[in-house]
Amino acid sequence: MRLSDLPLPDSAARRLSRLPFVSTPSPADTNRRVLITGGASGLGLALATAFLERGDRVMIADLAPSDDRPDTVPADARYLRLDVRSEDEWQAARDEIDEIWGGLDVLVNNAGIAQGGRIEMLTEDDWRLITDINLLGVARGCRTFVPMLKKQGRGRVVNTASLAGLVHPPTMSSYTAVKAAVVAISESLRWELEPFGVDVSVICPSFFRTNLASSLNSSDPAAAGFASKLITRAKLDADQIAAEVMLALDAGEFLILPDPDARKNYRGKRLLPAVYAKTMLDMGRKFAAATGKS
Numbered sequence: 001m002r003l004s005d006l007p008l009p010d011s012a013a014r015r016l017s018r019l020p021f022v023s024t025p026s027p028a029d030t031n032r033r034v035l036i037t038g039g040a041s042g043l044g045l046a047l048a049t050a051f052l053e054r055g056d057r058v059m060i061a062d063l064a065p066s067d068d069r070p071d072t073v074p075a076d077a078r079y080l081r082l083d084v085r086s087e088d089e090w091q092a093a094r095d096e097i098d099e100i101w102g103g104l105d106v107l108v109n110n111a112g113i114a115q116g117g118r119i120e121m122l123t124e125d126d127w128r129l130i131t132d133i134n135l136l137g138v139a140r141g142c143r144t145f146v147p148m149l150k151k152q153g154r155g156r157v158v159n160t161a162s163l164a165g166l167v168h169p170p171t172m173s174s175y176t177a178v179k180a181a182v183v184a185i186s187e188s189l190r191w192e193l194e195p196f197g198v199d200v201s202v203i204c205p206s207f208f209r210t211n212l213a214s215s216l217n218s219s220d221p222a223a224a225g226f227a228s229k230l231i232t233r234a235k236l237d238a239d240q241i242a243a244e245v246m247l248a249l250d251a252g253e254f255l256i257l258p259d260p261d262a263r264k265n266y267r268g269k270r271l272l273p274a275v276y277a278k279t280m281l282d283m284g285r286k287f288a289a290a291t292g293k294s
């Protein structure tokens with residue numbers, strides 16, 4: 001049995017997943033000042049569009065130079081180059097936001113790359129790259145903007161992790177490791193920042209269709225191909241995920257599981273560990289058989 005085939009009613013699973021995780025609901029918020037990293041594509045872009053539709057002000061940050069904004073960036077969004085690996089560019093982003101807005105209401109640490117690979121084939125460079133972007137990129141964003149949010153006495157940090165941060169399939173250990181760390185950072189900050197009026201949320205979607213597969217590494221083509229298929233053949237797209245994320249943010253949720261597969265897999269791992277282990281074992285064996293156990 002696959003975890004996604006579990007006979008768990010999704011609506012109940014959804015309520016159960018949410019119950020212990022709700023902090024401060026904020027449905028009436030509009031005109032917020034929002035910074036989204038990796039906002040020129042995929043989920044970041046879909047979230048930017050959704051915030052703009054709500055009447056919020058959005059600064060999209062991504063890799064293209066500031067004076068050469070990508071065509072994808074909506075006309076009513078601001079745009080800034082921010083490579084999340086660069087301390088200097090984070091400082092420059094904070095200075096610019098301070099100057100134009102005098103503060104920030106929502107920081108969305110969303111930029112990320114994909115990676116797949118059997119452990120012996122992932123190189124040291126692969127590990128360094130994904131750690132620098134997917135994990136340290138989030139840490140740098142929090143370190144840069146949390147002092148501003150604490151001083152204001154309000155704001156929200158939203159970190160994009162992944163279902164892979166909660167459920168850890170074979171042949172993607174570097175990706176699951178950094179995403180689990182993003183879930184961990186988010187929970188620590190949730191308790192740390194609550195006394196200062198700053199909320200934290202972490203987004204943990206299952207696979208959805210974006211450009212993410214184009215960032216896959218080539219150290220282990222078989223594993224990268226497996227991950228690529230999961231992304232490009234996913235049922236949902238980024239707009240559908242973003243719509244669910246916005247509702248969850250309105251409800252003040254901490255742990256955001258925006259799609260049925262994410263909710264079922266997370267719940268299945270906790271409530272039916274034997275089924276979970278069997279599913280993961282089958283996945284590992286199937287991959288080993290397909291690659292000739294090489």
Ligand SMILES: NC(=O)c1ccc[n+]([C@@H]2O[C@H](COP(=O)([O-])OP(=O)(O)OC[C@H]3O[C@@H](n4cnc5c(N)ncnc54)[C@H](O)[C@@H]3O)[C@@H](O)[C@H]2O)c1
Pocket residue numbers: 037038039040041042043044061062063082083084085110111112113114133160161162163204205206207208209210211212213215231234238
């Ligand atoms: N697509 C999925 O199946 C999926 C599932 C779970 C989680 N996620 C996560 O969602 C987030 C967004 O990914 P997506 O699927 O929208 O992919 P995407 O490739 O469409 O968008 C990622 C964006 O991040 C940017 N980026 C990459 N490296 C950067 C850097 N160093 N500094 C700044 N920006 C950088 C890219 O230019 C791109 O615009 C990622 O953190 C990803 O891990 C994606």
